Amino acid sequence: MHQPPVIALLTDFGLEDTFVGVMKGVIATICREARVIDLTHAIGPRNVRQAAFHLDRSSGYFPDGTIFVSVVDPGVGMATRRAIGVQAGPYRFIAPDNGLLTLIFERWPSVRCHELTNANYQFANPSATFHGRDIFSPAAAHLAVGVPLEAFGPAIDAAECMRMERWQNRPLGDEKGWAGEIIATDHFGNLITSLEAGMIADGGDWTVKAGNSAPLRIVRTYGEVKPGHPLAYIGSSGMVEIAIRNGNASAELGVGEGDAVEMCRAGSARPL
Amino acid sequence: MHQPPVIALLTDFGLEDTFVGVMKGVIATICREARVIDLTHAIGPRNVRQAAFHLDRSSGYFPDGTIFVSVVDPGVGMATRRAIGVQAGPYRFIAPDNGLLTLIFERWPSVRCHELTNANYQFANPSATFHGRDIFSPAAAHLAVGVPLEAFGPAIDAAECMRMERWQNRPLGDEKGWAGEIIATDHFGNLITSLEAGMIADGGDWTVKAGNSAPLRIVRTYGEVKPGHPLAYIGSSGMVEIAIRNGNASAELGVGEGDAVEMCRAGSARPL
Amino acid sequence: MHQPPVIALLTDFGLEDTFVGVMKGVIATICREARVIDLTHAIGPRNVRQAAFHLDRSSGYFPDGTIFVSVVDPGVGMATRRAIGVQAGPYRFIAPDNGLLTLIFERWPSVRCHELTNANYQFANPSATFHGRDIFSPAAAHLAVGVPLEAFGPAIDAAECMRMERWQNRPLGDEKGWAGEIIATDHFGNLITSLEAGMIADGGDWTVKAGNSAPLRIVRTYGEVKPGHPLAYIGSSGMVEIAIRNGNASAELGVGEGDAVEMCRAGSARPL
Numbered sequence: 001m002h003q004p005p006v007i008a009l010l011t012d013f014g015l016e017d018t019f020v021g022v023m024k025g026v027i028a029t030i031c032r033e034a035r036v037i038d039l040t041h042a043i044g045p046r047n048v049r050q051a052a053f054h055l056d057r058s059s060g061y062f063p064d065g066t067i068f069v070s071v072v073d074p075g076v077g078m079a080t081r082r083a084i085g086v087q088a089g090p091y092r093f094i095a096p097d098n099g100l101l102t103l104i105f106e107r108w109p110s111v112r113c114h115e116l117t118n119a120n121y122q123f124a125n126p127s128a129t130f131h132g133r134d135i136f137s138p139a140a141a142h143l144a145v146g147v148p149l150e151a152f153g154p155a156i157d158a159a160e161c162m163r164m165e166r167w168q169n170r171p172l173g174d175e176k177g178w179a180g181e182i183i184a185t186d187h188f189g190n191l192i193t194s195l196e197a198g199m200i201a202d203g204g205d206w207t208v209k210a211g212n213s214a215p216l217r218i219v220r221t222y223g224e225v226k227p228g229h230p231l232a233y234i235g236s237s238g239m240v241e242i243a244i245r246n247g248n249a250s251a252e253l254g255v256g257e258g259d260a261v262e263m264c265r266a267g268s269a270r271p272l
Numbered sequence: 273m274h275q276p277p278v279i280a281l282l283t284d285f286g287l288e289d290t291f292v293g294v295m296k297g298v299i300a301t302i303c304r305e306a307r308v309i310d311l312t313h314a315i316g317p318r319n320v321r322q323a324a325f326h327l328d329r330s331s332g333y334f335p336d337g338t339i340f341v342s343v344v345d346p347g348v349g350m351a352t353r354r355a356i357g358v359q360a361g362p363y364r365f366i367a368p369d370n371g372l373l374t375l376i377f378e379r380w381p382s383v384r385c386h387e388l389t390n391a392n393y394q395f396a397n398p399s400a401t402f403h404g405r406d407i408f409s410p411a412a413a414h415l416a417v418g419v420p421l422e423a424f425g426p427a428i429d430a431a432e433c434m435r436m437e438r439w440q441n442r443p444l445g446d447e448k449g450w451a452g453e454i455i456a457t458d459h460f461g462n463l464i465t466s467l468e469a470g471m472i473a474d475g476g477d478w479t480v481k482a483g484n485s486a487p488l489r490i491v492r493t494y495g496e497v498k499p500g501h502p503l504a505y506i507g508s509s510g511m512v513e514i515a516i517r518n519g520n521a522s523a524e525l526g527v528g529e530g531d532a533v534e535m536c537r538a539g540s541a542r543p544l
Numbered sequence: 545m546h547q548p549p550v551i552a553l554l555t556d557f558g559l560e561d562t563f564v565g566v567m568k569g570v571i572a573t574i575c576r577e578a579r580v581i582d583l584t585h586a587i588g589p590r591n592v593r594q595a596a597f598h599l600d601r602s603s604g605y606f607p608d609g610t611i612f613v614s615v616v617d618p619g620v621g622m623a624t625r626r627a628i629g630v631q632a633g634p635y636r637f638i639a640p641d642n643g644l645l646t647l648i649f650e651r652w653p654s655v656r657c658h659e660l661t662n663a664n665y666q667f668a669n670p671s672a673t674f675h676g677r678d679i680f681s682p683a684a685a686h687l688a689v690g691v692p693l694e695a696f697g698p699a700i701d702a703a704e705c706m707r708m709e710r711w712q713n714r715p716l717g718d719e720k721g722w723a724g725e726i727i728a729t730d731h732f733g734n735l736i737t738s739l740e741a742g743m744i745a746d747g748g749d750w751t752v753k754a755g756n757s758a759p760l761r762i763v764r765t766y767g768e769v770k771p772g773h774p775l776a777y778i779g780s781s782g783m784v785e786i787a788i789r790n791g792n793a794s795a796e797l798g799v800g801e802g803d804a805v806e807m808c809r810a811g812s813a814r815p816l
Contacts, residue, residue, distance in 0.1 A: 015287070015559070015584065015585070016730065018583050018601070024582075025607070029607040032547045038293055040287065045732055054290045061405065062300065077764060187286030187317075233401065235399075309565055310564075311562050312559065312564075330566050333573070459563070492672045
């Protein structure tokens with residue numbers, strides 16, 4: 001059975017303006033049957049790192065063949081910033097070459113990468129400020145109707161593509177645990193850390209501490225602490241998270257993106 | 273003619289993160305042709321009552337066969353909170369068993385209800401915090417491709433499902449009218465009350481009062497009062513509402529969810 | 545190949561409530577196959593002028609045949625406010641007759657216009673406050689399934705339709721330049737002015753000034769100034785815009801909708 005193509009959008013454009021609606025109009029003009037799905041348009045303005053995180057953690061839940069259009073693009077219109085199309089695993093990614101695909105390159109070491117230069121597949125006289133409309137959306141829609149990636153422009157080596165500055169997890173001395181940082185805050189005020197479930201896969205009891213919280217034992221779900229109390233747990237994206245049950249951890253702990261977090265073996269941390 | 277299935281989503285997930293986008297990715301993976309419609313994702317965090325209200329008042333505007341996925345789920349991951357699938361009238365509803373379907377059970381007294389336990393129709397190793405992705409979306413998509421409700425798990429009696437605490441309308445003495453409460457505030461600041469159009473269907477003049485407003489005569493539409501003036505009217509959901517023409521009633525009257533409201537026969541209320 | 549119809553929505557309803565979701569439910573009930581695209585739902589409450597601007601500047605990016613449903617409707621429910629359907633160029637527009645289509649009428653001088661009066665194509669007993677659901681969405685969906693525009697009601701002369709108060713650009717003396725106003729602020733805080741690219745198409749150097757900014761030379765894109773510095777440029781909608789690179793011009797310059805802006809030939813302005 002013929003399956004209509006899926007195009008997923010991730011931007012920092014917000015929904016106040018018509019930027020996103022216009023991108024969908026452009027896509028529908030070229031590929032009416034595409035299913036367009038909003039991954040999110042609320043990436044912080046110009047926050048390439050946040051975009052990279054969300055794209056990497058979300059893409060695996062989409063069907064094979066999905067085309068991801070990611071536009072967080074502080075360098076839009078500058079001659080030094082390339083537009084790229086990437087085949088990685090079962091997916092294709094359209095994005096500015098500014099580090100946004102860093103984690104995709106890590107996840108799928110063998111990728112094909114092309115610069116988007118072919119004027120046939122972009123708007124004539126593209127604007128200097130809205131390549132989401134003039135270059136990235138037309139590229140995705142042309143891919144969706146079957147134009148092969150190599151038709152969009154010259155092959156480039158993914159190793160030459162920009163990488164973002166990574167968040168750093170560093171081991172604490174004596175195998176006590178890890179130090180990391182808060183990489184995002186979600187709608188509920190839950191704090192998503194850079195610490196990964198795999199770090200504690202060998203079992204044992206661990207505690208997590210950020211801001212003024214006491215060391216929090218890692219539990220399985222919200223219901224294991226009383227309403228109003230903080231907890232740490234493995235979040236749905238596979239990262240360690242901190243929440244307050246029925247509350248807002250970011251607001252109540254005064255902690256946000258970039259702040260430090262530590263995770264220690266329960267035996268090694270001395271609760272204050 | 274073959275009609276693609278419709279799946280409607282109502283959550284408290286907001287649109288800042290990729291929660292909703294990921295749910296749509298999961299649905300598209302299982303049922304590419306489904307038409308997915310956002311009912312809203314701005315239910316107040318963990319506000320089951322508000323979700324129940326919006327679901328009940330909105331569902332009738334959707335085509336027969338629509339599958340509603342409602343996820344406002346403070347008990348996610350707890351063993352005591354069941355996931356359920358319900359056939360009610362021409363619709364199917366997927367939700368946590370936490371009272372969210374209270375008004376649906378009232379509206380459609382004869383329903384079929386099944387617990388969602390069959391592991392074939394959910395993710396392996398579901399997370400403890402995001403059943404919207406791991407259990408509810410897969411259930412809806414499998415329903416959409418034709419899996420019958422009884423295949424998802426054992427039949428349960430709807431009478432045993434959780435009910436939310438209802439808002440209470442109580443008659444004022446001497447048939448003077450009704451006391452109720454504000455159950456929601458909309459985007460324009462209009463106040464939606466628990467008082468229903470049917471209460472005043474016998475005609476006559478009625479006034480409504482909340483917070484510091486004078487008793488407001490019920491009119492038909494905004495244009496019947498001067499700009500900046502308050503009014504009461506039967507809103508589009510069939511509930512009595514209070515608004516300020518070209519203004520924000522919630523902000524200007526200092527009234528919000530849970531506050532008291534009274535509706536009196538005009539003859540019985542003494543305008544101050 | 546059969547192409548499914550496209551319906552684009554533009555409202556001031558926000559996404560907090562179920563207004564937009566319900567409109568899509570109504571459309572799906574009448575025309576399941578329609579592709580519904582959100583242009584935006586964040587028009588300022590009752591801001592007809594802002595809606596007119598966004599509709600006019602966005603519609604050209606949609607495929608021929610698109611049906612635009614625009615609902616910013618402070619006069620909803622008043623007998624004096626007509627509902628209209630308009631064929632203009634390759635598009636059809638459904639809207640209240642309150643000036644929202646002013647710029648569409650200017651752009652497409654030869655249009656066909658009908659009042660929407662035929663009760664067969666709207667809800668029985670439409671509410672007095674939500675014609676988006678009861679009149680405008682059903683009209684769009686019936687158009688989408690092939691009902692001709694003339695079936696909806698009597699032809700009316702577009703010249704008799706309401707026009708909004710236009711923003712005014714006025715020439716400065718001695719051909720020095722133009723005075724205009726800020727007509728919108730976008731998600732990034734960029735200021736969209738009423739001054740159009742065509743005004744400076746003859747070349748030369750121009751500067752733009754709003755609020756406390758120094759006169760800003762018009763550049764091509766953000767990267768041409770240092771981070772944190774203001775710039776003027778031709779925005780993607782063809783209007784002159786003012787931004788702060790990696791910043792928020794509206795907040796940092798203290799300028800917003802309705803404020804004055806001037807654009808001068810570089811030779812004629814004396815930088816302060």
